[in-house]
Amino acid sequence: MSEVPGEVRDLYPFLYERRAAEQDAGALTEEVVRSAREKAAGIAALRREIATADADRIAACAAAMAKRFAAGGRLFTFGNGGSSTDAQGLATTFLHPPGGPAAGAVVLPALSLTSDAAVVTALSNDVGFDVVFARQLAAFGRPGDIAVGLSTSGGSANVVQALEEAARRGLLTVALAGHHGGRLAQLACLEHLFVIPSDSVHRIQEAQTTVYHVLWELIQQALRAGRGGGR
Structure with missing residues (x-):
């Protein structure tokens, strides 16, 4: 098992601690169950x-976003790596909500700035990776829109630049x-920030997903209430 990369062994040590010939299937199953439960x-x-610490701030953010959507605003999302995938999932949740209008959901305009490979690679190659989201917001963003950036570290330069550009343009x-x-x-220009207090990238991304789904649910409630309960 020595050929297994060290980072993989560190993530799942129980799979590699014993020699293959010595592994007991029952014991391995117990370890998998224990790890999953943990x-x-x-x-x-x-x-x-997060719910205890940030409930009021999440509700305030949802209200602000709902107000923008009600006035015709659009949502732009962005992030890198796994956060790019989350940004796409976030945009999809708003644009193609579970159940759709038939289930009473309000379909909202949303776009992930990570989805266009041609634009992202052109800007990265010709200008620089730090501007891949800011340049798109400069082209598409307008006052009244919403910009949501995701970063597990909080230090992604292109996410920071995009939010600064969004603030300058009234998003x-x-x-x-x-x-x-x-x-x-x-x-200083950031209006709503939710920090997941963890050092685990896995737990951070899982919790961020929870936060933006709660935002979506609260926004849906606010918009349906504003439209007479969805009638």
């Missing part, structure tokens, strides 16, 4: 901590970060 308990505790600025917030915690 991780599930960890993210559940983290979500409870509502929202960010989700991890650890201690990084550079995003120092960004």
Whole structure:
């Protein structure tokens, strides 16, 4: 098993601690179950901590976003790596909500700035990776829109630049970060910041997903109420 990369062994040590010939199937299953329960308990505790600490701020952010949407605003999302995937998932949730209009959901205009490979690679190659999101916001963003940046570290330069550009153009600025917030915690122009207090990238991303789904649910409630309960 020596050929297994060290980072993989560190993530799942119970899979590699024993020689293959010595591994007991029952014991391995118990270790897998224990690890899964431990991780599930960890993210559940983290979500409870966030709910206790940030419930009022999440509600305030949702109200501000709902007001922008009601006035015709659009949502732009962005992030790198796993946060890029989350940005796409966030945009999809708003643009193509579960159940759609038939289930009473309000379809909202949303675009992930990570989705166009031609634009992202052109800007990265011709200008620089730090501007891949800011340049798109400069082209598409307008006062009344919403910009949501995701970063597990809070230090992604292109996310910071995009939020600064969004603020200059009158967009509502929202960010989700991890650890201690990084550079995003120092960004004076940022209107709403939710920091996941964890050093685990996995738990940070799981908790960020919870935060933006709660935002979506609250925004849906606010917009349906504003439209006479969805009738």
